[in-house]
Ligand SMILES: Nc1ncnc2c1ncn2[C@@H]1O[C@H](COP(=O)(O)OP(=O)(O)OP(=O)(O)O)[C@@H](O)[C@H]1O
Protein backbone atom coordinates (compact mmCIF):
# COMPACT_ATOMS: atom_id res chain seq x y z
CA UNK A 1 0.00 0.00 0.00
CA UNK A 2 1.42 3.37 -0.99
CA UNK A 3 1.72 6.19 1.48
CA UNK A 4 -0.73 9.04 1.00
CA UNK A 5 0.99 12.30 0.02
CA UNK A 6 -1.99 14.14 1.43
CA UNK A 7 -4.07 12.76 4.26
CA UNK A 8 -7.04 14.72 5.59
CA UNK A 9 -9.22 13.84 8.54
CA UNK A 10 -12.26 15.80 9.64
CA UNK A 11 -11.24 19.03 7.91
CA UNK A 12 -13.66 21.87 8.64
CA UNK A 13 -13.53 25.53 7.71
CA UNK A 14 -15.76 28.23 9.16
CA UNK A 15 -15.25 31.85 8.17
CA UNK A 16 -15.92 34.34 10.93
CA UNK A 17 -16.25 38.02 10.00
CA UNK A 18 -17.47 39.91 13.03
CA UNK A 19 -20.93 38.52 13.77
CA UNK A 20 -21.10 36.66 10.50
CA UNK A 21 -20.24 32.98 10.90
CA UNK A 22 -20.10 30.99 7.67
CA UNK A 23 -19.48 27.25 7.98
CA UNK A 24 -18.13 26.10 4.60
CA UNK A 25 -16.36 22.73 4.97
CA UNK A 26 -18.02 20.16 7.21
CA UNK A 27 -15.48 17.45 8.00
CA UNK A 28 -13.64 16.25 4.93
CA UNK A 29 -11.72 12.97 4.98
CA UNK A 30 -9.50 12.32 1.96
CA UNK A 31 -6.30 10.55 0.98
CA UNK A 32 -4.41 11.55 -2.14
CA UNK A 33 -1.61 9.28 -3.36
CA UNK A 34 1.61 10.10 -5.14
CA UNK A 35 1.16 10.56 -8.87
CA UNK A 36 -2.61 10.94 -8.87
CA UNK A 37 -4.21 13.63 -10.98
CA UNK A 38 -7.34 14.66 -9.09
CA UNK A 39 -10.03 17.02 -10.32
CA UNK A 40 -12.41 18.74 -7.92
CA UNK A 41 -15.74 19.88 -9.32
CA UNK A 42 -18.88 21.23 -7.69
CA UNK A 43 -21.37 24.09 -7.88
CA UNK A 44 -20.35 27.69 -7.25
CA UNK A 45 -20.13 28.30 -3.52
CA UNK A 46 -19.66 24.61 -2.66
CA UNK A 47 -16.29 25.36 -1.06
CA UNK A 48 -13.84 24.36 -3.81
CA UNK A 49 -11.54 27.38 -3.46
CA UNK A 50 -11.78 27.25 0.33
CA UNK A 51 -10.72 23.60 0.18
CA UNK A 52 -8.00 24.23 -2.37
CA UNK A 53 -6.51 27.08 -0.32
CA UNK A 54 -6.24 24.72 2.65
CA UNK A 55 -4.72 21.96 0.49
CA UNK A 56 -2.26 24.49 -0.96
CA UNK A 57 -1.19 25.71 2.52
CA UNK A 58 -2.50 29.19 1.67
CA UNK A 59 -4.96 28.93 4.57
CA UNK A 60 -5.53 26.75 7.63
CA UNK A 61 -8.55 24.60 8.48
CA UNK A 62 -10.70 25.53 11.48
CA UNK A 63 -10.35 21.97 12.76
CA UNK A 64 -9.14 18.59 11.61
CA UNK A 65 -5.84 17.07 10.60
CA UNK A 66 -3.90 17.69 7.37
CA UNK A 67 -0.82 15.55 6.94
CA UNK A 68 1.43 16.46 4.02
CA UNK A 69 4.02 13.74 3.42
CA UNK A 70 3.26 12.56 6.95
CA UNK A 71 3.85 15.96 8.57
CA UNK A 72 0.94 17.70 10.36
CA UNK A 73 0.51 21.11 8.73
CA UNK A 74 -2.97 22.10 10.01
CA UNK A 75 -1.50 23.88 13.02
CA UNK A 76 1.61 25.54 11.53
CA UNK A 77 2.23 29.28 11.86
CA UNK A 78 1.98 31.53 8.79
CA UNK A 79 5.74 31.50 8.31
CA UNK A 80 6.00 27.74 8.67
CA UNK A 81 3.11 27.29 6.25
CA UNK A 82 4.78 29.59 3.70
CA UNK A 83 7.97 27.55 4.00
CA UNK A 84 6.16 24.24 3.41
CA UNK A 85 4.26 25.73 0.49
CA UNK A 86 7.32 27.14 -1.22
CA UNK A 87 9.19 23.87 -0.91
CA UNK A 88 6.57 21.27 -1.72
CA UNK A 89 3.69 22.83 -3.64
CA UNK A 90 3.35 24.76 -6.88
CA UNK A 91 0.08 26.70 -6.99
CA UNK A 92 -1.59 28.03 -10.16
CA UNK A 93 -4.36 30.63 -9.83
CA UNK A 94 -7.30 31.36 -12.14
CA UNK A 95 -6.22 34.98 -12.45
CA UNK A 96 -2.50 34.12 -12.91
CA UNK A 97 -1.36 36.39 -10.01
CA UNK A 98 1.82 37.49 -11.78
CA UNK A 99 3.64 40.58 -10.51
CA UNK A 100 2.93 43.25 -13.17
CA UNK A 101 6.28 45.05 -12.95
CA UNK A 102 8.40 41.93 -13.28
CA UNK A 103 9.20 40.26 -16.59
CA UNK A 104 8.11 36.69 -17.31
CA UNK A 105 11.58 35.46 -16.39
CA UNK A 106 11.67 37.47 -13.14
CA UNK A 107 8.21 36.22 -12.15
CA UNK A 108 9.31 32.62 -12.62
CA UNK A 109 12.59 33.23 -10.75
CA UNK A 110 10.88 34.76 -7.70
CA UNK A 111 10.01 31.56 -5.76
CA UNK A 112 13.67 30.55 -6.14
CA UNK A 113 14.74 33.75 -4.34
CA UNK A 114 12.80 32.56 -1.28
CA UNK A 115 14.35 29.13 -1.67
CA UNK A 116 17.84 30.68 -1.47
CA UNK A 117 18.99 29.78 -4.98
CA UNK A 118 21.79 31.92 -6.48
CA UNK A 119 20.90 34.57 -9.04
CA UNK A 120 22.58 33.02 -12.06
CA UNK A 121 20.95 29.65 -11.46
CA UNK A 122 17.56 31.34 -10.92
CA UNK A 123 17.71 33.15 -14.25
CA UNK A 124 18.91 30.08 -16.10
CA UNK A 125 16.27 27.80 -14.64
CA UNK A 126 13.51 30.38 -15.22
CA UNK A 127 14.57 30.73 -18.86
CA UNK A 128 14.69 26.94 -19.24
CA UNK A 129 11.21 26.47 -17.74
CA UNK A 130 9.71 29.19 -19.92
CA UNK A 131 11.40 27.73 -22.96
CA UNK A 132 10.00 24.27 -22.18
CA UNK A 133 6.51 25.81 -22.09
CA UNK A 134 6.97 27.49 -25.47
CA UNK A 135 7.81 30.96 -24.14
CA UNK A 136 11.50 31.11 -24.92
CA UNK A 137 10.91 34.23 -27.02
CA UNK A 138 8.96 36.02 -24.28
CA UNK A 139 11.41 36.07 -21.35
CA UNK A 140 11.60 39.86 -21.15
CA UNK A 141 7.91 40.56 -21.63
CA UNK A 142 5.84 42.03 -18.82
CA UNK A 143 2.57 40.20 -18.00
CA UNK A 144 0.61 43.01 -19.72
CA UNK A 145 2.51 42.25 -22.94
CA UNK A 146 1.38 38.60 -22.97
CA UNK A 147 -1.87 36.87 -23.94
CA UNK A 148 -4.00 35.14 -21.30
CA UNK A 149 -2.76 31.70 -22.34
CA UNK A 150 0.85 32.90 -22.26
CA UNK A 151 0.36 34.44 -18.80
CA UNK A 152 -1.02 31.18 -17.49
CA UNK A 153 2.00 29.34 -18.92
CA UNK A 154 4.28 31.80 -17.11
CA UNK A 155 2.27 31.09 -13.94
CA UNK A 156 2.73 27.33 -14.47
CA UNK A 157 6.47 27.85 -15.01
CA UNK A 158 6.54 29.81 -11.74
CA UNK A 159 4.69 26.97 -9.99
CA UNK A 160 7.41 24.60 -11.23
CA UNK A 161 10.29 26.85 -10.18
CA UNK A 162 11.27 24.87 -7.10
CA UNK A 163 10.49 21.52 -8.74
CA UNK A 164 7.59 20.65 -6.42
CA UNK A 165 6.18 17.13 -6.41
CA UNK A 166 2.65 18.53 -6.00
CA UNK A 167 0.98 21.00 -8.37
CA UNK A 168 -2.34 22.56 -7.40
CA UNK A 169 -4.52 24.75 -9.57
CA UNK A 170 -7.79 26.57 -8.92
CA UNK A 171 -9.67 26.99 -12.22
CA UNK A 172 -6.45 27.35 -14.24
CA UNK A 173 -8.42 27.52 -17.50
CA UNK A 174 -11.20 29.71 -16.12
CA UNK A 175 -9.95 32.83 -17.92
CA UNK A 176 -8.74 31.15 -21.11
CA UNK A 177 -10.18 30.54 -24.58
CA UNK A 178 -10.60 26.92 -25.65
CA UNK A 179 -7.31 26.69 -27.60
CA UNK A 180 -5.28 28.06 -24.66
CA UNK A 181 -7.21 25.76 -22.29
CA UNK A 182 -6.14 22.73 -24.31
CA UNK A 183 -2.50 23.96 -24.31
CA UNK A 184 -2.60 24.38 -20.54
CA UNK A 185 -4.23 20.97 -20.00
CA UNK A 186 -1.59 19.35 -22.24
CA UNK A 187 1.01 20.82 -19.89
CA UNK A 188 -0.79 19.36 -16.85
CA UNK A 189 -1.04 16.00 -18.64
CA UNK A 190 2.72 16.00 -19.19
CA UNK A 191 3.36 16.88 -15.55
CA UNK A 192 1.08 13.99 -14.57
CA UNK A 193 2.99 11.63 -16.89
CA UNK A 194 6.23 12.76 -15.21
CA UNK A 195 4.78 11.39 -11.98
CA UNK A 196 3.82 14.62 -10.25
CA UNK A 197 0.77 14.75 -8.04
CA UNK A 198 -1.81 17.17 -9.44
CA UNK A 199 -4.98 18.57 -7.90
CA UNK A 200 -7.10 20.84 -10.01
CA UNK A 201 -10.39 22.65 -9.40
CA UNK A 202 -12.61 23.18 -12.42
CA UNK A 203 -16.26 23.73 -13.22
CA UNK A 204 -15.82 22.38 -16.75
CA UNK A 205 -16.55 18.64 -17.21
CA UNK A 206 -14.24 18.60 -20.27
CA UNK A 207 -11.32 19.68 -18.13
CA UNK A 208 -12.08 17.02 -15.49
CA UNK A 209 -11.66 14.30 -18.15
CA UNK A 210 -7.89 14.98 -18.10
CA UNK A 211 -7.71 13.80 -14.47
CA UNK A 212 -7.25 10.23 -13.21
CA UNK A 213 -9.61 10.76 -10.30
CA UNK A 214 -12.74 12.89 -10.17
CA UNK A 215 -14.06 14.31 -6.90
CA UNK A 216 -17.29 16.28 -6.54
CA UNK A 217 -17.85 18.69 -3.68
CA UNK A 218 -21.32 19.83 -2.67
CA UNK A 219 -22.14 22.10 0.27
CA UNK A 220 -18.71 21.52 1.76
CA UNK A 221 -18.81 17.70 1.60
CA UNK A 222 -17.30 15.20 -0.85
CA UNK A 223 -20.31 13.57 -2.50
CA UNK A 224 -18.52 11.68 -5.28
CA UNK A 225 -15.02 10.20 -5.72
CA UNK A 226 -14.38 8.13 -8.84
CA UNK A 227 -11.46 6.77 -10.83
CA UNK A 228 -11.31 7.90 -14.45
CA UNK A 229 -10.28 4.68 -16.20
CA UNK A 230 -9.17 6.53 -19.35
CA UNK A 231 -6.49 8.44 -17.48
CA UNK A 232 -5.68 6.30 -14.44
CA UNK A 233 -3.23 4.05 -16.30
CA UNK A 234 -1.17 6.75 -17.96
CA UNK A 235 1.68 6.78 -15.49
CA UNK A 236 3.47 4.26 -13.37
CA UNK A 237 2.44 6.12 -10.26
CA UNK A 238 -1.06 7.29 -11.15
CA UNK A 239 -2.94 4.07 -10.53
CA UNK A 240 -6.20 3.73 -8.67
CA UNK A 241 -4.54 3.15 -5.33
CA UNK A 242 -7.26 4.78 -3.27
CA UNK A 243 -10.03 2.30 -4.17
N1 LIG B 1 -13.40 35.13 3.43
C1 LIG B 1 -14.66 34.68 3.49
N2 LIG B 1 -15.50 35.08 4.46
C2 LIG B 1 -16.77 34.60 4.55
N3 LIG B 1 -17.28 33.71 3.69
C3 LIG B 1 -16.51 33.28 2.70
C4 LIG B 1 -15.16 33.72 2.53
N4 LIG B 1 -14.62 33.11 1.46
C5 LIG B 1 -15.60 32.32 0.97
N5 LIG B 1 -16.73 32.42 1.70
C6 LIG B 1 -17.99 31.67 1.49
O1 LIG B 1 -17.69 30.30 1.46
C7 LIG B 1 -18.47 29.62 0.52
C8 LIG B 1 -17.57 28.81 -0.41
O2 LIG B 1 -16.76 29.71 -1.17
P1 LIG B 1 -15.66 29.20 -2.20
O3 LIG B 1 -14.98 30.38 -2.74
O4 LIG B 1 -14.84 28.17 -1.52
O5 LIG B 1 -16.61 28.48 -3.29
P2 LIG B 1 -16.24 27.84 -4.72
O6 LIG B 1 -16.77 26.45 -4.72
O7 LIG B 1 -14.79 28.02 -4.99
O8 LIG B 1 -17.11 28.73 -5.71
P3 LIG B 1 -16.79 29.20 -7.23
O9 LIG B 1 -17.07 28.02 -8.11
O10 LIG B 1 -17.78 30.29 -7.45
O11 LIG B 1 -15.37 29.67 -7.30
C9 LIG B 1 -19.29 30.67 -0.22
O12 LIG B 1 -20.59 30.64 0.31
C10 LIG B 1 -18.59 31.96 0.14
O13 LIG B 1 -19.52 33.02 0.21
Ligand SMILES: [Mg+2]
Nearest residue numbers: 048049050170
Ligand atom coordinates in the same frame (compact mmCIF):
# COMPACT_ATOMS: atom_id res chain seq x y z
MG1 LIG C 1 -13.69 29.13 -6.43
